Amino acid sequence: MSGTTVAEVTAELAALEDRGIRRVNERHGDDHGVNLTALRALAKRLGKQQDLARQLWGTGDSAARLLALLVCRPREFTRDELDAMLRAARTPKVQDWLVGYVVKKSPHAEELRLAWLTDPDPVVESAGWALTVDRVARKPAGLDLPGLLDVIEARMQQAPDRLQWAMNHCLAQIGISHAGHRDRALDIGERLEVLKEYPTPRGCTSPYAPVWITEMVRREQQGAPGA
Structure with a gap:
């Protein structure tokens, strides 16, 4: 049209x-x-x-x-x-769609991810973490997963809301996608208790990382051949 x-x-x-x-x-x-x-x-x-x-x-x-x-x-x-x-972008939905529908498909995604992760604006930094979640899930080669967990452990609990949410998503994704780092991801989530009391509608998975990780791993194992 x-x-x-x-x-x-x-x-x-x-x-x-x-x-x-x-x-x-x-x-x-x-x-x-x-x-x-x-x-x-x-x-x-x-x-x-x-x-x-x-x-x-x-x-x-x-x-x-x-x-x-x-x-x-x-x-x-x-x-x-x-x-x-x-x-x-100003609002959460616009930022989420910009990162998820546009930046992830751009040839500049990795350059922007690295730049945004070190930006002093926590909203901009949160976009860097959102792109990192995608790398953790789909293209983990070259990522320093222990280093990411170090940063999350040190900063997530006191981070502003949008940055905290993005860091928490990264924590959960590391635990879900990488069995070798799962115990540490669970431990960090349990100790920091970020989003532990977040109200979750019936039928939805809690964003509290230990619950999120455990539930997603359970689903993957049930769906695996021979499970």
């Missing part, structure tokens, strides 16, 4: 706005009221449009930015563009 203007798209997004959805999202730090299923349907109809994506991102509106991340071509962003976008 090429040729669509930003004005036309933002008008569609405005028509999708739901006050109830916005109230729920605002409790999690997000500032949009668009149903994400409807947003994805709109993105599918629009197709990939890099120029439109850049223009939607430039509006600064969270719903428009989420749509931009769905219709963009991740490999066409420069390293500096992605860095600037992360620093301007």
